[in-house]
Amino acid sequence: MSYDRVEVPTNGSQIEAVDGGFDVPDDPIIPIIHGDGIGVDIGPAAQKVLGAAAEATGREINWMRLYAGESARERYDENLPEDTLEAFREFNVGIKGPLTTPVGAGYRSLNVALRKRLDLYANVRPTYHIDGVPSPVKDPDAMDMVNFRENTEDVYAGIEWEQGTEEVEQVREFVEEEMGYDNTIHEGEVGIGIKPITEFGTKRLVRRAIDYALENDRDSVTLIHKGNIMKFTEAQFRDWGFEVANEEYGDEVITEDTLWEQRDGDVPEDTVVVNDRIADAMLQWLLLRPEEYDVLAMPNLNGDYLSDSAGAQIGGLGIAPGANLGDGRVLAEPVHGSAPKHAGNDEANPTAMILSGRLMFDQMGWDDASQKIYDAVEGAISSKKVTYDIHRQIDGGEKLATSEFADEIVDNI
Ligand SMILES: NC(=O)C1=CN([C@@H]2O[C@H](COP(=O)(O)OP(=O)(O)OC[C@H]3O[C@@H](n4cnc5c(N)ncnc54)[C@H](OP(=O)(O)O)[C@@H]3O)[C@@H](O)[C@H]2O)C=CC1
Ligand SMILES: O=C(O)CCC(=O)C(=O)O
Numbered sequence: 016m017s018y019d020r021v022e023v024p025t026n027g028s029q030i031e032a033v034d035g036g037f038d039v040p041d042d043p044i045i046p047i048i049h050g051d052g053i054g055v056d057i058g059p060a061a062q063k064v065l066g067a068a069a070e071a072t073g074r075e076i077n078w079m080r081l082y083a084g085e086s087a088r089e090r091y092d093e094n095l096p097e098d099t100l101e102a103f104r105e106f107n108v109g110i111k112g113p114l115t116t117p118v119g120a121g122y123r124s125l126n127v128a129l130r131k132r133l134d135l136y137a138n139v140r141p142t143y144h145i146d147g148v149p150s151p152v153k154d155p156d157a158m159d160m161v162n163f164r165e166n167t168e169d170v171y172a173g174i175e176w177e178q179g180t181e182e183v184e185q186v187r188e189f190v191e192e193e194m195g196y197d198n199t200i201h202e203g204e205v206g207i208g209i210k211p212i213t214e215f216g217t218k219r220l221v222r223r224a225i226d227y228a229l230e231n232d233r234d235s236v237t238l239i240h241k242g243n244i245m246k247f248t249e250a251q252f253r254d255w256g257f258e259v260a261n262e263e264y265g266d267e268v269i270t271e272d273t274l275w276e277q278r279d280g281d282v283p284e285d286t287v288v289v290n291d292r293i294a295d296a297m298l299q300w301l302l303l304r305p306e307e308y309d310v311l312a313m314p315n316l317n318g319d320y321l322s323d324s325a326g327a328q329i330g331g332l333g334i335a336p337g338a339n340l341g342d343g344r345v346l347a348e349p350v351h352g353s354a355p356k357h358a359g360n361d362e363a364n365p366t367a368m369i370l371s372g373r374l375m376f377d378q379m380g381w382d383d384a385s386q387k388i389y390d391a392v393e394g395a396i397s398s399k400k401v402t403y404d405i406h407r408q409i410d411g412g413e414k415l416a417t418s419e420f421a422d423e424i425v426d427n428i
């Protein structure tokens with residue numbers, strides 16, 4: 016493949032996607048987007064730590080810089096160049112920092128565009144507590160969840176019409192007059208959006224969540240929806256989710272309803288329980304009884320809200336990692352955004368992006384390098400040498416810059 020403005024490393028080899036996994040050489044070429052805002056600080060920091068963990072386990076990462084957002088506007092005069100998409104398609108496994116999306120007018124989310132264009136349909140966001148990280152809750156270790164968020168549809172599909180346009184009035188007329196929703200929309204200006212939830216999108220996401228639960232000895236998968244209100248989208252997500260559980264997994268999975276019918280309520284060994292919860296109530300259980308929840312599966316918007324909220328319980332957005340998964344493709348990225356007010360100040364916490372790299376290593380089968388990163392992050396934080404976000408929540412300690420904190424982690428590897 017030839018690229019317009021991307022330098023492909025001359026050393027290193029390609030990670031191949033094979034049989035639902037990856038064939039990973041010891042010198043892989045890995046694409047990376049540093050990202051907008053704090054991406055200029057945390058991107059290089061994460062690259063350094065991940066490179067050091069690879070080296071410490073006898074490997075070498077050959078980084079391939081890719082561009083999106085501001086860095087792409089500078090080089091290509093566009094937000095999401097074809098080079099970037101093609102390189103992720105060719106090299107299969109990569110990592111990105113955050114990309115800014117303007118509120119209201121302006122271009123649509125480049126993060127969402129990358130997920131959709133690369134068909135990275137599952138946004139996986141584990142929420143676990145690392146020793147020494149301060150938390151606003153009494154028992155942060157009670158939370159050990161993995162959030163599977165549908166990544167390609169729901170209100171993030173981007174089908175909406177702006178107030179004051181001819182199009183929005185056409186949609187209003189169609190909805191009111193042809194679809195029978197007369198007197199449902201208030202008079203005056205309106206903006207209208209569409210929320211598609213498909214059987215295809217739901218089932219592949221729920222399948223991925225159940226497979227993960229089975230492969231990782233997890234006890235349950237909870238489908239999180241607002242199906243009491245949105246009956247044909249969110250409730251349908253739940254119904255299709257249960258269909259997958261009931262029809263595709265045999266004895267490996269049992270639904271909560273079946274358990275209740277059996278009355279003794281005992282879960283057979285090695286069986287994953289699939290249940291569902293309504294999204295607003297779930298946000299209270301996250302705080303009150305997190306130990307009862309394990310793997311969560313949900314539509315796009317619920318997953319976006321829930322992952323930031325859960326992240327707060329284990330130390331905040333500076334810590335919370337994530338990865339976008341497709342079939343034979345991985346693009347790791349932190350939960351947080353570009354935090355513009357900290358951009359370029361060398362102060363943001365790189366941990367979320369570093370732990371996202373850990374998720375990427377897990378997908379590559381680099382369990383030893385992944386463990387090294389976990390231990391080194393834990394070591395750095397427990398010595399109380401931390402970035403500002405953690406420092407302000409603890410007594411004493413030393414406040415480090417992003418780059419210094421990355422060096423501290425490298426020293427712990
Ligand atoms: N996947 C992506 O690329 C995402 C992109 N975005 C985009 O990012 C932009 C900003 O979004 P916003 O809503 O402000 O959310 P952000 O996640 O960017 O930041 C919100 C706040 O969280 C804290 N925070 C976030 N990341 C870190 C970090 N690494 N270290 C320390 N503190 C951190 C900061 O809090 P404090 O200042 O209080 O310390 C920050 O001001 C928007 O354009 C949005 O669309 C948002 C989410 C995901
Ligand atoms: O794309 C964006 O700008 C925000 C997306 C977001 O908040 C997320 O994916 O968690």
Ligand SMILES: [Mg+2]
Binds near residue numbers: 319320323350
């Ligand atoms: Mg978000």
